[in-house]
Amino acid sequence: MPEHIPPSSSAANLAERIRAVGARATPARIRVLELLSAAPLPLSHHDVESALGAGSLDRVTLYRVLDWLVASGLAVKGADERRVWRFSLAGGGTHGSHAHFHCEGCGRVFCLDMPAPSPPPLPGGFTLLRAALDLSGRCAQCNGVPA
Amino acid sequence: MPEHIPPSSSAANLAERIRAVGARATPARIRVLELLSAAPLPLSHHDVESALGAGSLDRVTLYRVLDWLVASGLAVKGADERRVWRFSLAGGGTHGSHAHFHCEGCGRVFCLDMPAPSPPPLPGGFTLLRAALDLSGRCAQCNGVPA
DNA sequence: CGCTATTTGCAACCTTGTTGCAAATAGCGG
DNA sequence: CCGCTATTTGCAACAAGGTTGCAAATAGCG
Numbered sequence: 001m002p003e004h005i006p007p008s009s010s011a012a013n014l015a016e017r018i019r020a021v022g023a024r025a026t027p028a029r030i031r032v033l034e035l036l037s038a039a040p041l042p043l044s045h046h047d048v049e050s051a052l053g054a055g056s057l058d059r060v061t062l063y064r065v066l067d068w069l070v071a072s073g074l075a076v077k078g079a080d081e082r083r084v085w086r087f088s089l090a091g092g093g094t095h096g097s098h099a100h101f102h103c104e105g106c107g108r109v110f111c112l113d114m115p116a117p118s119p120p121p122l123p124g125g126f127t128l129l130r131a132a133l134d135l136s137g138r139c140a141q142c143n144g145v146p147a
Numbered sequence: 148m149p150e151h152i153p154p155s156s157s158a159a160n161l162a163e164r165i166r167a168v169g170a171r172a173t174p175a176r177i178r179v180l181e182l183l184s185a186a187p188l189p190l191s192h193h194d195v196e197s198a199l200g201a202g203s204l205d206r207v208t209l210y211r212v213l214d215w216l217v218a219s220g221l222a223v224k225g226a227d228e229r230r231v232w233r234f235s236l237a238g239g240g241t242h243g244s245h246a247h248f249h250c251e252g253c254g255r256v257f258c259l260d261m262p263a264p265s266p267p268p269l270p271g272g273f274t275l276l277r278a279a280l281d282l283s284g285r286c287a288q289c290n291g292v293p294a
Numbered sequence: 295c296g297c298t299a300t301t302t303g304c305a306a307c308c309t310t311g312t313t314g315c316a317a318a319t320a321g322c323g324g
Numbered sequence: 325c326c327g328c329t330a331t332t333t334g335c336a337a338c339a340a341g342g343t344t345g346c347a348a349a350t351a352g353c354g
Contacts, residue, residue, distance in 0.1 A: 024300060024351050045341080058303050063342065065301095083230040085341095101273065122259070125287025126248065132281045140272025171320050171331060192310080205334050210311065212332095232310095295354100302349065309342080318333065324326085 021072045028057055032065050033089075036075060042086030101135045168219045175204055179212050180236075183222060189233030228283065246280035250289055257286065 014033045015025035023029070035051055036043060043051070049062055057065075066087050069075035076090045122128055161180045162172035170176075182198055183190060190198070196209055204212075213234050216222035223237045228249055248257040259282070269275060 019352095026301060026351070028302075059341095060304080060343080061302055079226065079228070079230045083226045083232075085230070101269065122248065122282070122284075123257075123287065125290050125292030127284045127290060128282055129284040130282070132283075134279045134281050135269070135275055135277070136279075137269075137274045137276040140270065143272050143274060145272030166321095173320070173332065175333075206310095207312080207335080208333055297353085298351105299353100300349105300351075302347105304347090305345095307342100307344075310340085312339075313337085314335105316333105316335090318331105320329105320331075322328085322330100324328105 017074065021074065023068070023072065028061055028065050029068070031057070032062070032069065033074065036069075036087060036089050039088070042078065042080070042088040044080075044084045044086050046084075048087075100132065101137070101139070164221065168221065170215070170219065175208055175212050176215070178204070179209070179216065180221065183216075183234060183236045186235065189225065189227070189235040191227075191231045191233050193231075195234075246282060248286070249281060249283040250286035 014030050014037070018025040018029055018033065031052060032048060035048055039047075045062060045066060048066070049057070049059065052062075066075070066077070066085075069087065070077045074090055075087050077085055077087050080086050161177050161184070165172040165176055165180070178199060179195060182195055186194075192209060192213060195213070196204070196206065199209075213222070213224070213232075216234065217224045221237055222234050224232055224234050227233050246259045248259055250257070
């Protein structure tokens with residue numbers, strides 16, 4: 001979720017944003033939010049832990065802070081290709097409509113820019129939150145085509 | 148992977164297919180293959196374990212059988228939205244064109260009949276094997292709509 | 295400054311997945 | 325049909341990632 005221009009990443013402003021969702025602006029939350037604001041890519045729990053300096057924040061507290069960020073809508077959580085949870089600031093990119101190509105050879109995922117698929121009809125009672133076109137096959141490299 | 152007409156799912160034929168890749172046709176492998184053949188959707192390790200009856204097959208053996216199936220090309224492995232590994236028979240279903248709906252509430256997956264999205268342009272050297280439209284949101288039950 | 299609900303840290307625990315090794319066995323040749 | 329050996333299985337132990345309960349610390353109110 002590359003969103004390189006967060007609204008404001010000063011500690012004071014972050015504290016403000018935290019209080020805005022009705023919670024206490026604690027050092028732990030501010031520091032984690034600062035990190036996420038500065039990160040060009042989604043961070044894993046481990047990334048955050050080591051960026052803060054191991055032991056500087058309890059492992060469990062970090063899990064709770066990250067989950068709280070997601071629950072309060074300040075961050076979003078998604079699994080990467082290696083099934084590691086990664087967190088990034090919310091709001092940034094609704095991510096528009098785009099497709100993923102998954103290579104069955106090397107397992108890498110490529111993002112393709114392409115028009116959104118037309119929203120399909122759903123059974124009654126179902127609500128749609130997200131739609132993704134997932135393609136799979138073999139990438140150029142796995143097909144032996146040089147980059 | 149709803150492919151309801153697997154090449155052949157009789158135990159004898161599955162044993163044949165296992166020997167064809169140069170390995171021993173053991174009960175564990177045959178039973179797991181049978182399950183995957185019959186499954187309309189990719190199964191998790193846990194799904195298989197409980198379908199076989201807990202304890203009927205050692206936990207570790209099942210991990211090994213599943214990984215062996217993937218290594219030998221009989222099955223494919225992929226992570227679902229909840230980061231759970233799911234296994235399905237390889238090759239079997241070109242799967243036609245249809246979409247999956249993933250409920251973010253209960254985690255269930257529903258198959259929707261719908262026309263295939265038009266095949267998008269791929270970068271040079273890439274080959275397309277499969278295309279799936281993956282929708283997510285909340286199912287009727289999780290929305291409180293009675294069946 | 296004092297109070298209380300919210301957060302934190304800790305210790306223990308669960309789940310998922312892996313490793314090493316001894317016992318069982320598929321499938322070969324006789 | 326029988327024995328043999330490489331392959332599989334089951335077990336026990338371990339490791340990473342994640343969760344829970346509870347007592348101690350503290351943000352932010354008046």
